[in-house]
Structure formats: structure tokens, C-alpha cells
Amino acid sequence: MDSAGAESLKLENQLLSPVTRTGKKFYLTAAILLSIIAPGVFAWITQIRSGLGVTGLNRPIYWGFYITNFVFFIGISHAGTLISAILRLAHAEWRRAITRSAEVITVLVLFFGVFNIITDLGRPDRMFFTISHAEFGSPLLWDVVSISTYLFCSSIYLFLPLIPDIAIMREKFNGTARGFVYRILALGWKGTEKQWKVLQKAISFMAVLIIPIAVSVHTVVSYVFAMTIQPMWHSTIFGPYFVTGAIFSGIAALIVAMVIIRRSCHLEGFLKPIHFNNLGLLLLVMSLLWFYFTFTENLTSFYGAEPSHLAVFYAKLTGPYAPYFWTMVFSCFILPVIILSNRKTRTIKGTLIASIAVIIGMWLERYTIVLPTLVNPRLPIERGSYTPTWVEFAITAGCFAAFILLYILFAKIFPIISIWEIKEGKKAGVEETVARVKSYLPETISKG
Amino acid sequence: MTRWGMVIDLDRCTGCQACVVACKAENNVPFSTPELEVRNRVISWMSVLTIVEGEFPEIKERFLPRPCMHCENPPCVKVCPVGATYLNPEGIVAQVYTRCIGCRYCTNNCPYTLKYFNYFKPQWPKEMKNYLNPDVSRRQVGVVEKCTFCHHRLQKAKEKARVEKRKLREEDYIPACVQTCPTNALTFGDLDNPRSNVSRLAKSSRAFRLLEELGTEPKVYYLTEGEWHG
Numbered sequence: 001m002d003s004a005g006a007e008s009l010k011l012e013n014q015l016l017s018p019v020t021r022t023g024k025k026f027y028l029t030a031a032i033l034l035s036i037i038a039p040g041v042f043a044w045i046t047q048i049r050s051g052l053g054v055t056g057l058n059r060p061i062y063w064g065f066y067i068t069n070f071v072f073f074i075g076i077s078h079a080g081t082l083i084s085a086i087l088r089l090a091h092a093e094w095r096r097a098i099t100r101s102a103e104v105i106t107v108l109v110l111f112f113g114v115f116n117i118i119t120d121l122g123r124p125d126r127m128f129f130t131i132s133h134a135e136f137g138s139p140l141l142w143d144v145v146s147i148s149t150y151l152f153c154s155s156i157y158l159f160l161p162l163i164p165d166i167a168i169m170r171e172k173f174n175g176t177a178r179g180f181v182y183r184i185l186a187l188g189w190k191g192t193e194k195q196w197k198v199l200q201k202a203i204s205f206m207a208v209l210i211i212p213i214a215v216s217v218h219t220v221v222s223y224v225f226a227m228t229i230q231p232m233w234h235s236t237i238f239g240p241y242f243v244t245g246a247i248f249s250g251i252a253a254l255i256v257a258m259v260i261i262r263r264s265c266h267l268e269g270f271l272k273p274i275h276f277n278n279l280g281l282l283l284l285v286m287s288l289l290w291f292y293f294t295f296t297e298n299l300t301s302f303y304g305a306e307p308s309h310l311a312v313f314y315a316k317l318t319g320p321y322a323p324y325f326w327t328m329v330f331s332c333f334i335l336p337v338i339i340l341s342n343r344k345t346r347t348i349k350g351t352l353i354a355s356i357a358v359i360i361g362m363w364l365e366r367y368t369i370v371l372p373t374l375v376n377p378r379l380p381i382e383r384g385s386y387t388p389t390w391v392e393f394a395i396t397a398g399c400f401a402a403f404i405l406l407y408i409l410f411a412k413i414f415p416i417i418s419i420w421e422i423k424e425g426k427k428a429g430v431e432e433t434v435a436r437v438k439s440y441l442p443e444t445i446s447k448g
Numbered sequence: 449m450t451r452w453g454m455v456i457d458l459d460r461c462t463g464c465q466a467c468v469v470a471c472k473a474e475n476n477v478p479f480s481t482p483e484l485e486v487r488n489r490v491i492s493w494m495s496v497l498t499i500v501e502g503e504f505p506e507i508k509e510r511f512l513p514r515p516c517m518h519c520e521n522p523p524c525v526k527v528c529p530v531g532a533t534y535l536n537p538e539g540i541v542a543q544v545y546t547r548c549i550g551c552r553y554c555t556n557n558c559p560y561t562l563k564y565f566n567y568f569k570p571q572w573p574k575e576m577k578n579y580l581n582p583d584v585s586r587r588q589v590g591v592v593e594k595c596t597f598c599h600h601r602l603q604k605a606k607e608k609a610r611v612e613k614r615k616l617r618e619e620d621y622i623p624a625c626v627q628t629c630p631t632n633a634l635t636f637g638d639l640d641n642p643r644s645n646v647s648r649l650a651k652s653s654r655a656f657r658l659l660e661e662l663g664t665e666p667k668v669y670y671l672t673e674g675e676w677h678g
Contacts, residue, residue, distance in 0.1 A: 051589040052550070053567035058488035060561040062552040122550015122565065122590025129530045129549050138529040140553055228557040229523055229662060378559040378659060381497055381512075384488060 008423060012168060015419050018265040018411050019169070025264065026408070033405040040398015043391040044119065052122055056388040061374045065392040066120035069399060071366040072249070073113035074147065074221050075242070076359075079250030080106030081154040082214040083282075085207040091436070093429050094278055096421040097270045101261055102254050103158040104416070108406050109253075110151045112399045117143075119395060139223040146220045150213050157206040160199060163189050164420040218246040230373050231308040232301055241293040248286035248332070249362035252355035255279050257407065259352045261416055270417050273348055280351040283358065284340035291333045294365075308378050315372040320385070324364045332361035451520075451539040452597055453639035453667035454626065455649040456513055458676075460633035463511035467494050467625035467634065471515075474598060474624035476584045478570040491564040493595035494625045513634070515625065516541060516562050516595035517658065517666035524554035524563060533592070539639075539667055540597050548591040555592055559659050560666075563594045597636075598623035618644055639667060 013020075047054050057064050080102035087095035118124050130144050166182050167189040173179035189195060222242035225233040235241075255276065262271040298317075301309040316325045336354040339345045375384050410416070471477065471494040480490040497512040518541050525533050525541065532547035533554050543563075555563040569589040572580070580586065583600040587593050605620035618637050626634040637646040646669075649655065654671040670676070 051566070051568050053489070053589075057567070059490075059564065060555070061488075062555045062565060120551070122552065122592075123548065123588075126530075126547075126549045129547065133530040133547060135529055135531045138527050138553065140527070140529040140551060144529070224553070228527065229559055230556065374556065377561050378662075379561065381499060382561055 011422065011426075012419055015267070015270070015415050015417050015422070016169070016172065018267075019413065019415060020172070022412065026412070029408065030405060033401045033408075036401035037398045037405065039394045040396075040401070043394035043398070047119070047391055047395075048124070052120075054389060054391045056386055056392060058384065058386070060377050060382060061371070061384045061386040063120070063370055063374060064386055065388050065396055066116045068363065068366045068370050069396055070113050070116040070120065071221055071242075071370070072363050073109050073116060073399070073403075075218060075246035075249045075362065075366070076109045076253045077106045077113065077150070077154075077250065078214055078218060078243075078246040079109075079254040080104065081150075081157055081210050082106075082247060083251065083254065085157070085210045085214075088203070088207045089211075091432075093425060093433055094275055096425045096429070097272075097417050098254065098258060098275060098279070099421065100158075100161065100414075100418045101257055101416050103154065103161075104407060104410050105250070105253055105257060106154045107151070107158050108403055108410070110147065110154070112403050114147065114151075116399065139220065139227045142220045143224060146213070146217050150210075150217045153206065153210055153213055157203075157210055160203050160206060161418055161421065162414060163187060163199065164191065165415050165418060167191065168419055169415075215243055218243045225369065225373075229378075231306070231376065231378060232312040233369075233373050235297060237293060237297055241297060244286065244289050244293055245362055245365060248283070248290050249359060251279060251283045251286060252358035252362070255283065255351050255355040256359065259348060261411065262348075265411065265416065267417060270422065276348045276351045277343075277346050280340045280346045280354070283336060283351065283354060287333055287336045287340070287358070294329075294333075308376070311376040312372045315376055316368055319372075320375070321368050321372050325368050328361045328364040328368060330361070331357035332365065449537070449640055450638045451640045451667065452602075452621075453518070453539070453637070453646050453650065453669065454515065454597070454623075455635045455646050455655070455669045455671060457633045457635075457649075458510065458512065458670055458672040459654075460631045461496075461511045461513060462631055462633075463496055463498065463509070464630065465496055466628045466630060467513055468492060468496055470494075470624040470628035471595070473579075474581055474584070475596075476570075476580050476586050477593075478572055479576075489565075489567050491566070491570075491593065493564070493593070512670075513625075514560065514562060515597070515623075515668060517560055517664065517668045518595075518597060520665035520667060521663060523557045523559065523662075523664060527553045527557045529553065533594075538602075540599055540602075541594070542596060542599065543592060543594050545585060545587050545591045545593065550590040550592065552592065559662055559664065563592050565592050566590060598625075 043054075055064065055066075084095065084099040084102045088099065118127055121127060130141060134141055134144075136142075163186060166186040170179060170182040170186045173182055219239040219242065222238035226235055226238035228234055258271050258275065258279075262268055298313065301313045315321050335357045339350045339354045371386060375386065377384075472479070472492065475493060477491050477493060480492065484490050494513060494515045497514060499510045499512060501508045501510060518539060520535075520539065522533075522535055522541050525535055528534075529551065530547055530549055532544045532549070534542055534544075536542050550565070552565055555561070555565060566587050566589050570587055581600075583604065601623065602621045606616055609616045609620060618641065622636050626636040635645050635649055637644040639647050639650060641647060649671060650669045652671060654673060655669045656672070656676055657666045657669055660666075
């Protein structure tokens with residue numbers, strides 16, 4: 001065997017090690033996660049049996065944790081597909097090691113977004129009425145359409161680049177039951193030139209298609225609020241504001257996932273500091289953009305000084321929601337900007353801290369959008385308060401744990417870093433990039 | 449065309465809550481309990497809000513009875529994803545309990561917060577079960593409900609008029625709250641009939657509507673002397 005072949009085999013083995021080897025740590029993590037999921041399941045069954053009365057919701061606080069989670073999880077889903085699609089289309093070479101882990105986040109987290117909205121229904125048994133009795137005038141129905149399209153397309157977008165890797169695993173596990181499943185999933189992939197051509201084309205097509213769909217998803221989620229006539233929900237900038245926040249929290253989630261993958265699967269050689277540096281810069285840009293939107297949104301309400309808007313504004317800035325609001329400002333803006341604008345702190349550890357802060361901050365952002373408006377409805381004589389119960393906490397914690405568990409399971413079944421893309425990068429990436437940079441430069445003018 | 453509406457004279461209201469009780473009995477709305485009260489989950493299609501004006505000892509109490517406003521331009525209807533709430537041809541905003549999926553989007557888009565949600569299965573004391581109104585369906589857990597202007601009474605009145613082979617008269621149909629009010633603070637009728645009491649009162653210089661600036665066009669009018677500080 002020549003040296004190139006040996007190297008390629010070594011690379012394969014390294015990237016497949018999380019799939020082929022399962023240590024004690026995996027079972028321990030799974031056990032911990034399951035112990036968080038179990039109370040969540042119990043809480044959910046309790047709620048199904050006795051109704052939404054077991055939550056802290058009331059009148060007029062009709063929406064609480066579940067809707068916050070819904071907006072938050074759908075936001076996280078922008079991690080993947082959107083970032084991977086943009087980087088792919090931009091031929092960013094550093095994308096190769098991170099696209100897969102990003103795409104998996106999208107597909108998995110969407111289920112939890114959908115789960116939370118179903119959990120929020122008073123009659124989950126009638127959820128299919130949104131199809132059989134659809135009223136397209138309602139922004140909630142726009143959500144149903146756009147989220148299911150997004151789920152469908154991002155699943156395809158995750159699956160397509162998986163095919164060549166599944167084919168590799170089909171050979172590895174040949175003869176076993178597992179190999180049989182991979183054989184089916186590989187869809188007869190042989191790696192012929194024609195197959196590669198079709199696959200590359202399909203991936204590019206999906207990458208282009210997925211961007212407008214992803215943007216539409218969070219725009220429509222924001223419309224659920226923006227289309228109402230409630231103070232500080234009825235805002236024209238909610239569409240872009242929500243999309244920005246979604247990409248922002250998505251990148252943060254991706255960084256956290258990558259740090260965990262890097263450590264637990266020993267893939268330090270693939271997810272290098274440069275990846276975190278680049279994603280950290282992207283996170284910094286989104287943080288600034290997010291702050292710009294937050295500032296604009298709040299200043300407009302304050303300066304306009306409509307009493308109903310001011311009531312919500314002050315509930316956020318100085319009232320009962322002030323602790324959440326200022327924590328959000330600190331962890332979505334102040335902390336990330338301090339860490340990420342300095343090259344010395346834009347390390348793996350630095351981006352990890354910033355990302356965790358952003359994830360917490362963005363959940364609080366959703367919370368401080370949903371709640372203060374409901375607590376201060378238009379008629380000034382009506383006030384409310386909301387204290388979530390153990391049911392809501394347990395279901396929320398369960399959702400996070402279940403998401404992490406599914407993510408880990410995915411990494412146990414499929415390679416979490418795309419093998420063929422890394423190989424391709426090693427083989428052709430450098431040449432391609434050199435050729436591209438050369439094409440930017442002026443032609444050498446011959447003297448004379 | 450008939451457009452049912454209500455006029456509430458705030459200067460006549462004594463805050464006796466008879467309308468609230470009549471509404472609950474008529475529409476099979478379960479009793480409120482201290483526990484429900486504490487958790488802000490009381491269902492009361494008609495509720496009388498007490499507003500205290502001024503500083504002690506110069507205080508004045510005002511009462512504001514609030515049924516559903518039955519907007520001509522109802523924000524709750526627009527957002528329903530399954531068509532469980534709609535504006536019927538006679539101007540009543542109706543709710544279909546068996547269609548409602550309980551998403552509570554309508555309750556959140558009602559600027560008056562006058563739609564109610566069944567957080568638990570509605571329950572009555574054993575003795576009360578025989579006194580439930582057979583004309584009104586009992587709601588299930590997890591659905592939104594609201595004032596219907598005692599729509600079932602309109603159905604009954606229409607049937608009766610048909611049997612008697614005559615046209616429906618305005619006085620044939622009157623919601624329970626209006627019927628009960630001891631001070632005649634509540635008036636009900638056809639806003640499109642220029643000779644009706646409601647349409648006359650609605651045009652009075654004392655008349656106003658809640659959050660009129662939102663353009664929801666409520667069909668519940670309030671009357672009061674002087675300015676209203678809501």
C-alpha cells in the first residue's frame with residue numbers, strides 16, 4: 001500500500017474512532033442525561049393527564065416557558081444548516097471539519113422546538129387540526145408550514161453529505177447487522193465519478209435552497225409576536241431581530257458542541273484553535289449586530305413613550321424582569337465582546353466561555369420578550385405575574401438533556417466530522433485555494 | 449342586517465355582581481375558588497372590575513362590568529390557526545370548543561384580555577350538577593372559552609319565532625346579565641336598528657368604547673358622565 005493510501009486509512013480510523021470505540025465515559029454521560037430526562041418525562045405525563053393547570057401559567061400570562069423554549073430551540077437550529085450552507089457556498093476551506101456537527105444540531109434541535117409548541121397546546125390531541133382545519137390567516141400556521149419545510153430540507157441537507165461516509169462504514173461493518181443498515185442507507189454508493197458529480201450538485205442546490213428557508217423560519221417565528229397588537233410585540237424589526245438572535249445563539253451552540261466533540265472524541269487534530277478563532281469572530285460580529293437591534297428596539301419604545309409600551313419597557317429595564325434583562329445584556333454583549341475582540345482571549349477556552357454566556361443570554365432574551373408584554377397588557381387596570389412550576393422546569397431540563405443525548409448518539413452512529421470532505425480538502429483544497437487566490441491577482445505583465 | 453350590541457351605563461352600575469352570577473349560572477361556568485383566585489385562573493365571562501380613583505380619604509370607587517367586547521374587527525379571530533373562533537353574521541364573536549386546540553394565541557391577542565382558558569377540567573359540586581343549563585355545552589380541559597352574548601338564547605328565540613310563524617322581535621333575545629341587572633345599567637339590542645334603545649344610547653354624548661384607538665370596533669359601549677380614566 002502506498003503512503004497516501006495508508007494516510008487516508010489512518011484518517012478514516014481516527015475519525016471513526018468515536019463510532020467504533022465506546023468507553024465508560026459514554027455510558028456515564030448517557031446515564032446522567034437519562035436521569036435528567038426521566039423527571040421531564042414524568043412531568044410531561046403529569047401535564048398530559050391533568051392539563052396545563054400544573055404549570056404556572058394563568059390569566060393574562062398565557063404563554064411562558066414552553067413558548068420561550070420553542071423560540072429558543074428554533075433559534076439554535078440556525079446554527080447548523082445556515083452556517084454550513086453559507087460557508088460551503090463561500091468555499092471557506094475551514095468549514096470542512098465543522099459542517100456535519102453543525103447540521104446535526106439543526107435537525108435534532110428542531111424536534112425539541114416542535115415538541116415545546118405541542119407541549120404548550122391545551123389540547124395536544126388535536127394538533128393535527130392545524131392541517132385538517134388550517135386557517136392560513138394565522139401566523140401560527142405560517143410557522144407550521146415553514147418549520148416543517150425547514151425540518152424536511154435540513155434533514156436532506158444533513159443526509160446527502162453523509163452518504164459517502166456511510167459507504168465507508170458499510171465496508172467497515174460488513175457482515176454485521178449494523179453493516180446491513182449502513183448498506184441500505186448508503187443507497188448503493190460506489191464513488192463513481194458520475195455519482196460524485198450528482199452528489200456535489202445536489203449538495204450545492206440544497207445549500208442555496210436552505211438559506212432562504214432558514215431565514216424565513218425565524219422571521220415567521222417572530223411574526224407570531226409581531227403580528228399581534230400587543231405592546232412591544234407589535235414591532236416591525238422583529239423579523240431581522242429574531243433571525244440575528246437565532247444565528248447568534250446557533251453559532252454559540254455550535255462552538256460548545258465542537259469543544260465537547262474535540263475533547264471527548266480526541267479530535268484535537270481536526271478541530272483546531274483556528275476553527276474556534278474564526279467562529280469566535282463570527283460570534284463577535286453577531287453579538288454587535290444583536291446589540292444594535294436590541295438597542296434600536298428599546299430606544300424606539302422609550303422615546304415614543306406610549307404608556308402601554310412604557311409599562312413593558314420599564315418592566316424589563318427596572319421592574320420585575322430587570323435581573324433577566326441585564327443578565328442578558330451582560331452575557332450576550334458585554335462579556336462576549338470583551339473576550340472575542342481580543343486575539344489573546346479568543347482561544348478555545350475563551351470562545352467556549354463566551355458561547356455558554358450567549359446561550360444563557362439568548363434564552364433570557366426570548367424570556368424577556370415573551371413575558372413582560374403579557375404581564376402588562378394594554379388595559380392598564382389588568383396586571384399579572386408568572387412563577388413557573390416544577391413541571392415547566394423539569395420539561396425544560398429534560399429537553400436540553402434529551403437533545404444532548406441524541407447528539408451523542410448520533411456521534412456514536414455516524415462520523416461527526418465528515419471524512420470525505422476532510423480527505424477532499426487534503427487532496428484538492430490547497431491547490432484550489434492557491435488557484436483561486438492567483439485568479440484574484442493581476443496577470444504578470446511581461447517587461448518590455 | 450342585525451348587529452347585536454350592548455350598552456353599559458357606568459353611572460348606574462352599583463357593582464352588585466348580579467350580572468356575574470347570572471352569567472355563570474346561565475353558561476355553566478364553574479365557580480371560582482380561593483385557589484383559582486390566587487393563581488389568576490378564574491373564568492368569568494362577565495366580570496366587574498373595581499377601579500379606585502384618588503387618594504385616601506378622597507377616594508371614589510368605580511365599577512366596570514366587562515363582557516366580551518364582540519369587536520367588529522376582532523384581533524382574536526385573525527390569529528386562530530384552526531378557525532375555532534369566528535365572527536358570525538350577526539356580529540357575535542363565537543368559539544367552537546370542540547375545534548379549539550388550546551394554543552392561546554387568541555387570548556394573547558385580545559387587547560382586553562377577555563378570553564379565558566380551561567387550565568383544568570371544569571368541576572362543579574355534586575349538588576350543582578343537576579342545575580347545569582342543558583342549552584349550553586360544558587367545556588373540556590385545555591380549550592379557550594368566552595362570552596357569547598348568550599348565543600343559545602338567540603337560537604331558542606329564533607326557533608320559537610319560527611314555530612309561532614312570526615319574525616324575531618328584538619325583545620325576544622336578551623342575555624342573562626342584561627336580564628338580571630337590577631339597576632338597568634345594561635341594555636341589549638340591535639345596533640343596526642336606528643330605533644332600538646342600544647343604538648340610541650350608543651350615539652349618546654356620554655358613550656365611549658374601550659381602547660377605541662386600536663380600531664377593533666367593539667360592540668359593547670359604555671356610558672358615563674365626564675371623562676373616563678381607565
